[in-house]
Amino acid sequence: MNQNQELFLQLIKTEKTCVMFAPSYIVSFKYPDIIQQLRAMGADLVTEITYGAHLTNVNYEKYIAEHPEQKYYISSPCPTIVAIIKSQYPELEKYMVPVYSPIMCQAKVMRKKYKEHKLIFVAPCTAKRELEAKRFPGMLDTVITYKELKEIIAEEKIENYKEQKGSFDLCIKNNTKIYPTSGGLTMSSNITKMIPKEEIKISDGFVEIKKTLEEIKNETTKYRFFDLLNCEGGCINGPEVADDKMIDERNNEIIKYKEQNIETEEEEYDLEGESFYSEE
Numbered sequence: 332m333n334q335n336q337e338l339f340l341q342l343i344k345t346e347k348t349c350v351m352f353a354p355s356y357i358v359s360f361k362y363p364d365i366i367q368q369l370r371a372m373g374a375d376l377v378t379e380i381t382y383g384a385h386l387t388n389v390n391y392e393k394y395i396a397e398h399p400e401q402k403y404y405i406s407s408p409c410p411t412i413v414a415i416i417k418s419q420y421p422e423l424e425k426y427m428v429p430v431y432s433p434i435m436c437q438a439k440v441m442r443k444k445y446k447e448h449k450l451i452f453v454a455p456c457t458a459k460r461e462l463e464a465k466r467f468p469g470m471l472d473t474v475i476t477y478k479e480l481k482e483i484i485a486e487e488k489i490e491n492y493k494e495q496k497g498s499f500d501l502c503i504k505n506n507t508k509i510y511p512t513s514g515g516l517t518m519s520s521n522i523t524k525m526i527p528k529e530e531i532k533i534s535d536g537f538v539e540i541k542k543t544l545e546e547i548k549n550e551t552t553k554y555r556f557f558d559l560l561n562c563e564g565g566c567i568n569g570p571e572v573a574d575d576k577m578i579d580e581r582n583n584e585i586i587k588y589k590e591q592n593i594e595t596e597e598e599e600y601d602l603e604g605e606s607f608y609s610e611e
């Protein structure tokens with residue numbers, strides 16, 4: 332067990348916790364078993380960050396409407412992309428859309444409503460812990476990856492979990508379940524109604540990303556909105572996704588999961604006066 336796994340176990344067994352899954356979780360875990368297993372371990376609330384993704388989308392649309400003259404808009408939910416731009420393309424920082432990622436939007440809402448709960452994020456990559464959680468200290472109590480959680484579940488030998496509630500708590504959005512696929516942000520938002528399709532570039536994978544960033548830097552691109560994810564195929568192919576399927580199969584799993592239409596009632600959240608812009 333590494334330190335992150337030990338902290339996860341300590342929190343889930345001794346504190347009130349809210350466990351938040353990135354929507355690519357379905358590629359690594361079985362629904363609803365994983366929810367039941369977490370409840371059997373002691374989780375109080377279990378949710379998915381599709382609501383946070385909805386907030387990210389709404390705020391992207393708001394930002395674009397407020398900044399119609401901006402030359403380029405570069406998406407920022409992938410912390411690796413943010414780090415690449417900050418270290419290798421600082422001149423492009425001004426084009427990054429300064430809106431919180433889905434996990435940070437959702438954490439902000441949960442922190443306000445569930446003040447006693449410790450927030451745990453289950454993520455497809457360590458970049459969410461090593462880059463993003465560190466960039467916004469105090470937002471999350473810990474981040475655990477899919478591979479780490481799988482190891483914990485195997486080690487804990489959880490029995491009789493089937494008697495636990497299998498549905499998610501809190502609001503879950505169906506349309507943002509495609510968020511972890513390449514172009515998920517664009518396809519689940521109204522951005523295509525604000526920017527012509529011919530001006531939207533969806534790129535994934537390190538090689539493609541570098542090419543795209545070079546074109547923006549040299550102003551040789553014909554695009555204006557850039558939906559970028561560092562992993563080929565998107566977060567469904569993140570380095571901590573515990574699964575050996577091909578990208579196409581993973582995409583199909585996301586589509587099938589979306590078709591199940593697991594959506595919950597929207598909770599009453601007090602968003603009055605809240606900003607989801609991530610200006611540092």
Ligand code: SF4
Nearest residue numbers: 409456561562566569
């Ligand atoms: S694209 Fe890859 S590195 Fe970026 S957030 Fe998704 S899993 Fe993490």
